[in-house]
Amino acid sequence: MVFVIMGPQGSGKSTQAKLLSQRLGLYLISTGTILRDLYAANTPMGIEAEEYWSEGHLVPNDLMHKILLEQIAEHKNIKGYVLEGFPREEGQYTELEKIFKRPVAAVIDLTVDREVYMQRIESRKVIEKRKDETEEAIERRLNAFEQHTLPLLKKFEKDGIPVVMIDGTQPIDNVHQQIWDHIQSYLSN
Numbered sequence: 512m513v514f515v516i517m518g519p520q521g522s523g524k525s526t527q528a529k530l531l532s533q534r535l536g537l538y539l540i541s542t543g544t545i546l547r548d549l550y551a552a553n554t555p556m557g558i559e560a561e562e563y564w565s566e567g568h569l570v571p572n573d574l575m576h577k578i579l580l581e582q583i584a585e586h587k588n589i590k591g592y593v594l595e596g597f598p599r600e601e602g603q604y605t606e607l608e609k610i611f612k613r614p615v616a617a618v619i620d621l622t623v624d625r626e627v628y629m630q631r632i633e634s635r636k637v638i639e640k641r642k643d644e645t646e647e648a649i650e651r652r653l654n655a656f657e658q659h660t661l662p663l664l665k666k667f668e669k670d671g672i673p674v675v676m677i678d679g680t681q682p683i684d685n686v687h688q689q690i691w692d693h694i695q696s697y698l699s700n
């Protein structure tokens with residue numbers, strides 16, 4: 512069983528992915544966090560990937576693929592995954608089931624107006640001091656989201672995978688509860 516959480520930066524997707532994975536007992540794959548941790552740990556793949564993400568570019572698929580295979584190699588006997596930050600573009604969409612070897616039960620799309628997520632990114636900048644939160648990198652990431660990631664929602668739907676839209680501007684607990692209510696019927700997949 513795989514659940515995918517989608518949404519722009521600042522939509523609260525990483526918080527929601529964490530809450531959902533804990534509640535369902537699924538393994539959380541948060542690709543942005545994985546990339547930052549691998550870089551902080553000074554690993555060769557982490558250092559290579561940082562050249563891309565620190566500038567707001569997507570990390571190339573072959574590198575991302577290797578990183579993910581390494582992450583999941585240790586977790587053979589699990590029920591499934593909550594994916595956050597993956598897939599981010601068409602090639603990754605195609606590879607998803609090959610990498611995770613399980614069908615996608617549903618996609619949660621956290622919707623947030625540009626004004627709201629820009630505000631959230633601004634306040635996060637002060638707290639987290641991420642390398643990719645320069646004006647330029649933020650702009651590139653938003654463009655990448657709009658051009659490459661958003662169109663994937665239509666692909667999921669076309670392939671018969673349910674896409675649940677949730678208003679991500681609500682308080683954290685409400686968003687989580689709505690996700691929870693909506694996914695009940697997909698839990699057996």
Ligand code: AMP
Pocket residue numbers: 520542543544546563564565567568569570571575595596597598599603643652
């Ligand atoms: P995030 O924490 O999800 O905002 O990710 C931070 C950055 O890591 C993104 O802006 C990308 O540069 C990179 N990244 C995260 N996930 C992926 C992915 N699936 N494919 C390529 N690059 C990624």
